[in-house]
Amino acid sequence: MGDVGIDRRAFLAGVGGITVGAGAASLTACETRPGRTSTVSGTTLVVRNFGGSYGEANRKAVYDPFTRETGVRIKVVNFAHDQMLAQIREGRPRFDVMDIDMSNLLLFAREGASEPLDYGRLKNTRNAGIPQSLLTPNGVGKSYWASVLAYRTDAFDGRKPESWADFWSLGAFPGSRALQGEVDWPELEFALLADGVPLDGLYPLDVDRAFRVLDEIRGSVRTFWEYGAEPGELLSRGSVKASSTWAGRLQHLIDDKVPLAYEWNGARRQSNGYGIPKGSANPDAAYKLIDFALRPEVQAHMARLYPDGPVVPAAYGHLTESTAMRLASTPGHLLSGFDLDIDWWLENQDAVTRRWQKWLRA
Structure with missing residues (x-):
């Protein structure tokens, strides 16, 4: 994680005065300084x-x-x-x-x-x-590391959610949900995937569309979690039936036979x-x-x-x-997930974060 x-x-x-493009130094820039010994x-x-x-x-x-x-x-x-x-x-x-x-x-x-x-x-x-x-x-x-979909394997009559569209489908997969709060970048990508946007068409994010899709599930989101262990706690207690989570944080529970599983389709790396x-x-x-x-x-x-x-x-x-x-x-997971676009998020973080915070408190 x-x-x-x-x-x-x-x-x-705390970062002020960021100049876009300042990191474009040569990949072959020499680091060795005059008089610096190589004996370590x-x-x-x-x-x-x-x-x-x-x-x-x-x-x-x-x-x-x-x-x-x-x-x-x-x-x-x-x-x-x-x-x-x-x-x-x-x-x-x-x-x-x-x-x-x-x-x-x-x-x-x-x-x-x-x-x-x-x-x-x-x-x-x-x-x-x-x-x-x-x-x-x-x-x-x-x-x-990745954010993925997690769920209780005993929650949906033997069926398992296999996509973020399933996570959003409260009719087919009823029950409370949890999504990430302010601990990291808002999970707008998952809303867009649920609405049919393909993996290779996510960026630039359609922010208005993502919030419209989030509105659809808002009433069933019991918790917006704020620390890595929280999704496992919610799922193991049965407080929610499905949640986003950081991959790996549930493994000790799965190893202890708690009925939980991950779905890697649509993972955000x-x-x-x-x-x-x-x-x-x-x-x-x-x-x-x-x-x-x-x-x-x-x-x-x-x-x-x-x-x-x-x-x-x-x-x-x-x-x-x-x-x-x-x-x-893992090669299969690389194909079924996507990399978060750091440049897009850094460019848009202020406006999106303000909107996200307002939406959470509405």
Whole structure:
């Protein structure tokens, strides 16, 4: 699951004077600085991630193996995005690597707060099949996560909703619903899919149409959830029969035989990635860590511990089918879902967010 919620909203509110196109630096910009040694053994590299089970999985799958191989020790911090930006603006970032979602990496690039990446130093991105959209000038994708439809398998007389159109069909699939509240981008895409818009025709979003479709289901939405565990709590109690959710957040309940399931058709994918803040004290070690984390076997190890999908397709050769089918970047799921258009959302976020907040409170 991505780095979202209050942290993102605070960061977006704190970013001022964004210049569109400022992130269009060359993919081959050189990062090595005069007089900077390439010897990294014994270095302590400070990585910012959002902690919790995600941080622990990174420790086991990435950081500890990297330390054993290189001698570079890893220290983890969990600064909020506005804190990160303030430190960079002061010229004294207290972290060397950013592990954040790709939309915020784009915002950091536009603010001039991150270093252009030298892809010549990231050999594991070469011919690796990483989507071009994740190879950006100032950030490289590391994992996929997704918002999907979830439902109680005992709710609809043995039938299962197989699309967002089914989620909206209260006649065929009666019962209370839950949708995401203000914790991340509004789920306008799901309303449009329910109304017949094809996956490849979503963007630019028809905002008026999306809100009209949301109006149709408003009376049956019991809750607009605000934290990742909430859909599982609502579904397991039977408070709602179907909900949007972040893929992976229900897996422990499913493993415990709670009658829940996911539907991946129409999944909305987002990505986390790595960036290097402007003024990083240890760019050499930062490049080595990022490159290490993009090895197929390391990507696979991470996916076994935390339900985000690898960005390197070869990682799936190291995973069992049962594990692969739970991940957002499994080939079948890539075909049945779509990538959130970061550029569209950043361009339209203010107007859409105001309208969304007004609609929620109406």
